Amino acid sequence: MLIKNGNVIIFENDDVKVKKVDIRIQKNKIEKIEENLNQIENEKVIDASNKVVMPGLINTHAHIAMSIFRGTFEGCDLYTWLNQKIWPIEAKLTEEDVYNASMLSIIEMISTGTTCVNDHYFFSEQIRKALTESKMRAMLTRVLMDNDGEEASEKRIKEFINLYETRDTENELITYTVAPHGLYTCSGKVLITARELAIKYNLPIHVHFLESINEIEDIKKLHGESASKVLKRYFDGIHTILAHGVKLNDEDIEILKTMDCGISHNPLSNLRLGCKIADITKYKKQGILVGLGTDGQGSGNNLDMFETMKIAALIQGGIHENEERIDSKEAIKMATINGAKLLGMDNRIGSIEEGKEADIIIVDITPNMDNIKMIPNNDIISNLVYNTDGKNVETTIVNGEILMEKRELKYLSAEKIIEKI
Numbered sequence: 001m002l003i004k005n006g007n008v009i010i011f012e013n014d015d016v017k018v019k020k021v022d023i024r025i026q027k028n029k030i031e032k033i034e035e036n037l038n039q040i041e042n043e044k045v046i047d048a049s050n051k052v053v054m055p056g057l058i059n060t061h062a063h064i065a066m067s068i069f070r071g072t073f074e075g076c077d078l079y080t081w082l083n084q085k086i087w088p089i090e091a092k093l094t095e096e097d098v099y100n101a102s103m104l105s106i107i108e109m110i111s112t113g114t115t116c117v118n119d120h121y122f123f124s125e126q127i128r129k130a131l132t133e134s135k136m137r138a139m140l141t142r143v144l145m146d147n148d149g150e151e152a153s154e155k156r157i158k159e160f161i162n163l164y165e166t167r168d169t170e171n172e173l174i175t176y177t178v179a180p181h182g183l184y185t186c187s188g189k190v191l192i193t194a195r196e197l198a199i200k201y202n203l204p205i206h207v208h209f210l211e212s213i214n215e216i217e218d219i220k221k222l223h224g225e226s227a228s229k230v231l232k233r234y235f236d237g238i239h240t241i242l243a244h245g246v247k248l249n250d251e252d253i254e255i256l257k258t259m260d261c262g263i264s265h266n267p268l269s270n271l272r273l274g275c276k277i278a279d280i281t282k283y284k285k286q287g288i289l290v291g292l293g294t295d296g297q298g299s300g301n302n303l304d305m306f307e308t309m310k311i312a313a314l315i316q317g318g319i320h321e322n323e324e325r326i327d328s329k330e331a332i333k334m335a336t337i338n339g340a341k342l343l344g345m346d347n348r349i350g351s352i353e354e355g356k357e358a359d360i361i362i363v364d365i366t367p368n369m370d371n372i373k374m375i376p377n378n379d380i381i382s383n384l385v386y387n388t389d390g391k392n393v394e395t396t397i398v399n400g401e402i403l404m405e406k407r408e409l410k411y412l413s414a415e416k417i418i419e420k421i
Helices: 064-069 078-090 095-112 124-134 150-165 188-201 213-223 227-235 250-256 267-272 280-285 305-320 328-335 337-342 369-374 380-386 414-420
Strands: 002-012 015-026 029-034 045-047 051-055 057-062 114-119 137-140 174-176 205-209 240-244 261-265 289-292 360-364 393-398 401-405
Touching: 002 360, 002 380, 015 328, 015 380, 051 380, 057 095, 057 240, 057 289, 057 305, 057 337, 064 095, 064 124, 095 114, 095 124, 095 393, 095 401, 095 414, 114 393, 124 137, 124 150, 124 174, 150 188, 188 205, 188 227, 205 227, 213 227, 227 240, 227 250, 261 280, 261 337, 267 305, 280 289, 280 305, 289 305, 289 328, 289 337, 305 328, 305 380, 328 337, 328 380
Parallel strands: 002 045, 002 051, 057 114, 114 137, 137 174, 205 240, 240 261, 261 289
Antiparallel strands: 002 015, 015 029, 051 360, 360 393, 393 401
């Protein structure tokens, strides 16, 4: 296909630019980026006039089957929410529940511009079924933990091994992580097993890390030292995706700088659960890679990565007042190329470059009543971050295949899933 006449978001020399260029997609890859490309025979043409063409958004930490938990968090801190609301309900979920809930989240992501998600949950075969049917790109896992006993832990480990070893090796849209739930819910035995699995299968680690103040002492009691030292003890030398990281001190930062890791920043969830705000401006200055995530809808409200970009950028102003801080260009990078780097996929996705797989979204910026917040559009990049909603996404392309065009889903029925939910 050929995407013509768009305002294309291009990364050049660590900068974010808007260029008037056309994009040719051949099979699943971006073949050519040039001005005024001519249509070739049998080529589908998408006219992107009054549109922004940008890399698909990458959600680096989510629990996509948690769509049905929307609105369960009111008045709770993290531990109360987990122990009294989430875990008791999750214990009653069926495979069908998880499949339907995952489908709802996938529709939410496709319709708001997310083209890749890093999931962290269980009943993973049902999630994989939903992802495969929807043609969504994802990293998948089966979460490991043993705070409820060794028997349950052994079952989870077997489920992960079965999940990975029964994967469709031809399906490159779904990749995998090894995912201990957190350092406060996993004994040293489980963390050793996670390390061994990551090495055996050559997979990254995906773990909740210093999300709340309670974790600091709980991890010390369980493991005998600080969270960052525990992390380095078990996962040094393995690429590690750290979800949240809101409670990092200077010692933690220095240790993380010696590791192959990065932070998935989930600002809405952290705000909603009263977990403090990660100082990602400081992390960036210290050379720590930061991507963006939504967490599950139970705490993060929704999977709209445009809202996540906006909040991530704004709250750094609240932390740093008049100092240098994250801006709209950095927010876009965190939601795209930085997310790809965090997932170890930046050689494939995360930017619009020749040779990369075509994960692309087209955002409507037509000057009309529906886009009144963007008028006048004096700065396209700023408007993308501060004045754009997921519903402004008109077309979503994953791996060169259109999953939504002009707000119409190609493979899924939103009405059927909503009725089931």
